[in-house]
Amino acid sequence: VDAYQEENSVPAGSKMEAGAVGDFTTTTLTGEEFTREQLGDVVFFAFLDPNAEGTQAFYDALAAGYDGVVENGADIVVCTKSESGSELFAEAPFPVILYNDSLKAAIGGNSGMVEDKDVPNTASWYVNGSFLSAWALVLDAEELPEDAAAFAKVSGQADSANSDPDSSGASAMSPMG
DSSP states (O other): OHHHHHHHOOOGGGHHHHTBOOOOEEEBTTSOEEEGGGSOSEEEEEEEOTTSTTHHHHHHHHHHHHHHHHHTTOEEEEEESOSTTGGGGTTOSSOEEEOOHHHHHHHGGGHHHHHOTTOSSEEEEEETTEEOBOOBSSOOTTTHHHHHHHHHHHHTOSOGGGOOGGGOOGGGOOBOO
16 A cells, blocks of 8 residues: 555645646637647646547536636636547637647646546646646536635635635645645
């Protein structure tokens, strides 16, 4: 158990570095260039396979929670793993970008989670340049705004007039590793 834990854990001081996202260039479904600089400070970054079972429900939860996420100081970006079937995202209220070699290199070791054949849809909270949360495999649209508020507070982006220290949503956060 100790050997497994040591091999599969990231020291607390290295979590930002382990989840860091490098520079990348990709395109949106409409063909516009999209780079890391266009990501906000707090983003729920989802990677979806439009041809997989369960993608519609995952996407619907993202769309249903979007307004609350934005109201709480965050955003959502969807990265489609396939151009085939991407018409599912045609009416998306958030940016939908293509997964390409540049983005794969930029997410580093996290590409293993994104490309896992047994995990067609997953997402993580991207905060100040790094993936900070555990990878979500199932979504609850009602929890997304609460999570957004918690991560916005962690990032320093939350409006202090709207934050209540007793309702930080910290319980919604899951550490990586």
